[in-house]
Amino acid sequence: MQKINGEIKDEVPQKIILKTELPGPNARKIIGDDEKFLATTTKSLPAVAKRAKGVFVEDVDDNVFIDFAAGISVNNMGHIHPYITKKVEEQLWKLWHFAGTDYYYKEQVDAGRAIEEITPGNFSKKVFFTNSGTESNEAAIKVAKINKGKQGFIAFIGGFHGRSQGALSFTASKAIQRKGLFPTMPGVEHVPFPNPYRNVFNIDGYENPEELTELTLDFIEKYTFKMYAPPENLAAIMVEPIQGEGGYIVPPQGFHKKLKKLAEDNDMLLIMDEVQSGFGRTGKYFASEHFGVVPDIISLAKAIANGIPMGATVFRADIDFPEKGLHSNTFGGNPLASVACVATIEAMKKENAVENAAKRGKHMESRLNELKDKYDAIGDVRGKGLMLAIDFVKDRKTKEPATKLRDRIELESYKEGVLLLSTGESAIRVIPPLIITDEQVDMGIEAMERAIKKSL
Numbered sequence: 001m002q003k004i005n006g007e008i009k010d011e012v013p014q015k016i017i018l019k020t021e022l023p024g025p026n027a028r029k030i031i032g033d034d035e036k037f038l039a040t041t042t043k044s045l046p047a048v049a050k051r052a053k054g055v056f057v058e059d060v061d062d063n064v065f066i067d068f069a070a071g072i073s074v075n076n077m078g079h080i081h082p083y084i085t086k087k088v089e090e091q092l093w094k095l096w097h098f099a100g101t102d103y104y105y106k107e108q109v110d111a112g113r114a115i116e117e118i119t120p121g122n123f124s125k126k127v128f129f130t131n132s133g134t135e136s137n138e139a140a141i142k143v144a145k146i147n148k149g150k151q152g153f154i155a156f157i158g159g160f161h162g163r164s165q166g167a168l169s170f171t172a173s174k175a176i177q178r179k180g181l182f183p184t185m186p187g188v189e190h191v192p193f194p195n196p197y198r199n200v201f202n203i204d205g206y207e208n209p210e211e212l213t214e215l216t217l218d219f220i221e222k223y224t225f226k227m228y229a230p231p232e233n234l235a236a237i238m239v240e241p242i243q244g245e246g247g248y249i250v251p252p253q254g255f256h257k258k259l260k261k262l263a264e265d266n267d268m269l270l271i272m273d274e275v276q277s278g279f280g281r282t283g284k285y286f287a288s289e290h291f292g293v294v295p296d297i298i299s300l301a302k303a304i305a306n307g308i309p310m311g312a313t314v315f316r317a318d319i320d321f322p323e324k325g326l327h328s329n330t331f332g333g334n335p336l337a338s339v340a341c342v343a344t345i346e347a348m349k350k351e352n353a354v355e356n357a358a359k360r361g362k363h364m365e366s367r368l369n370e371l372k373d374k375y376d377a378i379g380d381v382r383g384k385g386l387m388l389a390i391d392f393v394k395d396r397k398t399k400e401p402a403t404k405l406r407d408r409i410e411l412e413s414y415k416e417g418v419l420l421l422s423t424g425e426s427a428i429r430v431i432p433p434l435i436i437t438d439e440q441v442d443m444g445i446e447a448m449e450r451a452i453k454k455s456l
């Protein structure tokens with residue numbers, strides 16, 4: 001049962017139902033009003049949600065879609081998860097807000113403990129709660145600057161870390177994100193990311209992963225450190241273990257371990273931005289675990305409270321801010337968000353969501369590879385667990401991105417009842433809630449295939 005305006009309704013049907021042309025009349029009206037009142041952002045599809053349950057979203061015209069986007073990897077435990085919803089509802093009648101950075105309440109401590117326990121590293125950690133991934137990275141930047149007493153950073157081409165003027169200085173996945181916004185925070189030097197499929201070194205990184213790793217690290221040591229950014233100026237390296245907005249790029253297996261060593265050898269911290277890749281998405285709690293690396297600082301957000309806005313910066317306790325007043329905020333660790341965060345982690349453990357992501361991810365990946373075998377326009381299928389993407393190309397040899405085709409397939413998939421979201425120049429991410437079943441995976445893939453056929 002679900003409640004809408006106090007009225008008990010049957011749950012959203014757990015299948016694709018298409019009743020109207022898309023977008024339908026009610027959706028078109030809301031889209032018109034949205035354009036009138038709301039700022040221009042990154043809108044991708046004309047999908048207008050009314051309510052959702054599990055892996056399905058019902059729109060304002062009563063069409064039902066299977067959700068292969070999970071609100072950009074946020075609703076990892078599915079929509080309106082009964083246990084998480086119950087816990088948040090109970091908290092609604094107890095305490096909404098109490099400025100948790102200035103005063104105290106148990107809910108925030110419980111959330112800090114729960115995060116401390118699941119994040120990598122057998123050492124004491126401290127958690128600073130934020131309201132978004134961007135804010136988590138802002139805190140990470142400050143922790144690194146204060147701890148190292150240095151102001152510079154290394155970041156990666158293709159990386160995405162947020163859009164505030166500090167975080168934006170690290171973001172480099174699309175030029176539009178920075179257009180007209182110069183200058184951002186100075187001192188962030190970008191280097192190539194070891195993208196096995198398309199890289200600046202023009203090698204096949206799937207065939208030669210070690211060479212790709214070496215070329216990337218050599219670039220940092222021989223050019224970045226020697227020619228324009230001496231390590232004496234650099235506080236930290238910020239990196240996504242798997243690039244998200246850059247196109248779901250998985251670096252070679254050995255890369256992150258060597259990167260961490262490079263950081264240590266040069267008195268720098270390693271910040272891993274797990275905002276998109278964290279919380280079970282890749283079939284492990286954190287993507288860094290796939291690479292056997294424990295970062296000094298981890299940035300989190302998105303799935304941490306299954307949709308209640310929340311983020312966290314998690315760091316070694318010994319690099320905590322040395323004085324009161326250096327950093328704080330108002331809403332971070334808000335009681336509702338804290339309760340949602342603890343309930344999300346409890347639900348993930350109880351329902352083996354991380355293992356499910358690994359298993360369903362294997363099934364999803366093999367179904368996507370079947371599509372690749374059938375359609376030459378798919379150049380690459382990549383990812384880990386349920387953090388997967390398919391890349392569309394004009395030509396498999398040249399790997400020239402087929403951006404328009406990709407966009408058409410995203411739209412046609414919506415018209416076939418699958419919600420998707422593009423990433424990078426020519427890829428579509430496939431990131432359903434982690435609680436999905438194999439049958440639901442198949443349902444979505446079949447609809448996607450119909451969309452691909454229509455779009456070619």
Ligand SMILES: Cc1ncc(COP(=O)(O)O)c(C=O)c1O
Nearest residue numbers: 132133134160161162244275276
């Ligand atoms: C890896 C990564 N870091 C940071 C962010 C920014 O998070 P937010 O939009 O919550 O500020 C994102 C958002 O997509 C992200 O994918």
